[in-house]
Amino acid sequence: MFLKKVTLLKEKIPIFNDYPFSIPSIASLNEMKLESNVTFFVGENGSGKSTLLEAIADKCGFNTAGGGRNNSYDVYETNSELSEYIRLSWMPKITNGFFLRSESFYHFATHIDKVDDNGFKDYGGKSLLKQSHGESFMSLFINRFNGEAIYLLDEPEAALSPARQLALLKVIHDLETQGDAQFIIATHSPILLGYPEAEIYSFDHGQIAKIDYEDTDHYSITKYFLENRKRFLYELFKEE
Incomplete structure (x- = not known):
């Protein structure tokens, strides 16, 4: 691992009523220790997981629209409002890596089309x-991800079929078991969350806390749906 800890610098925050500190989980953060090569952020939409991941990416010097330190292009409203209020603790510090932002990946792909002069080798x-959307994601993971690096992925499952999500797990496993890569991933996928x-x-619940896989809503809701599909849908659709 390279990134060991994320600390919120509360003494620098002028007011907690404004975004992003109006997000309860962000406001309650003191420090987050990272003790695994693979860390997942989970939570409902708007819970703050992507906000923190984006701030980490900005602090790493990655393009917050997606990319690494050398991918310079502009996309409207991609600056992190949180990054100046966090501190990253490294051992050792690295500069290689990538931030995947699924919602703006098209802009990254367009940028690469304009600047690549190496036959898209990466x-x-x-x-x-x-x-295709899924193929382009996998091409990025398989060809560009390598060496000592930190990879920050925001909902990578957005473009991936279940089979491709399993393929991504294999990529993550191959890189992190060599001791050369660290991953922080914001996701809703119960498949990705199952990484050993x-x-x-x-x-969720206004704070950032460690949770077991089986205790995530992503696991429990998916498991219940698959085992009780007809009953689940009956309860969902019935009139009050």
């Missing part, structure tokens, strides 16, 4: 814009 030899020995931080 992306499977083909323009990301000429691959990963840490899971929940952003």
Whole structure:
């Protein structure tokens, strides 16, 4: 592991009523210790997991619209409002890595199309814009992810089928078991969350706290639905 701890610098915060400190989980953060090569952020939409992940990416010097330190392009409203209020503790500090932001991946792919002069070697030899959404994600993971690096992924499952999510787990396993890579992933996927020995931080209930895989809503709701589909849908659709 490289990134060991994320600390919220509360003494620098002028007011807690404004975004992003109006998000309960962010306001309650003191420090988060990272003790696994693979860490997941989970929580409902708006719970703050992507906000913190984006701030970490900004602090790493990655493009907050998606990319690494050398991917310079502009996308409207991608600056992190939290990054100046957090401190990252490293051992050792690294500068190599990538921030995947699913919602703005098209802008990253367009940027690569404009600047790549190496035959898209880092992306499977083909323009990301000429691959399907899922194929382009996997081309990035397989070809660009390597070496000592930290990878920050915001909902990578957005473009991936269940089979491709399993393929991503294999990529993560191959990189982190070599001791060369660290992953922090914000996700809603019960498949990705099943990665062995990963840490899971929940952003629900107004705080950030470690949680076991089986205690996540993602696992329990999916399991109940698969085992009780007809009853689940009956209860969901019945009139009051």
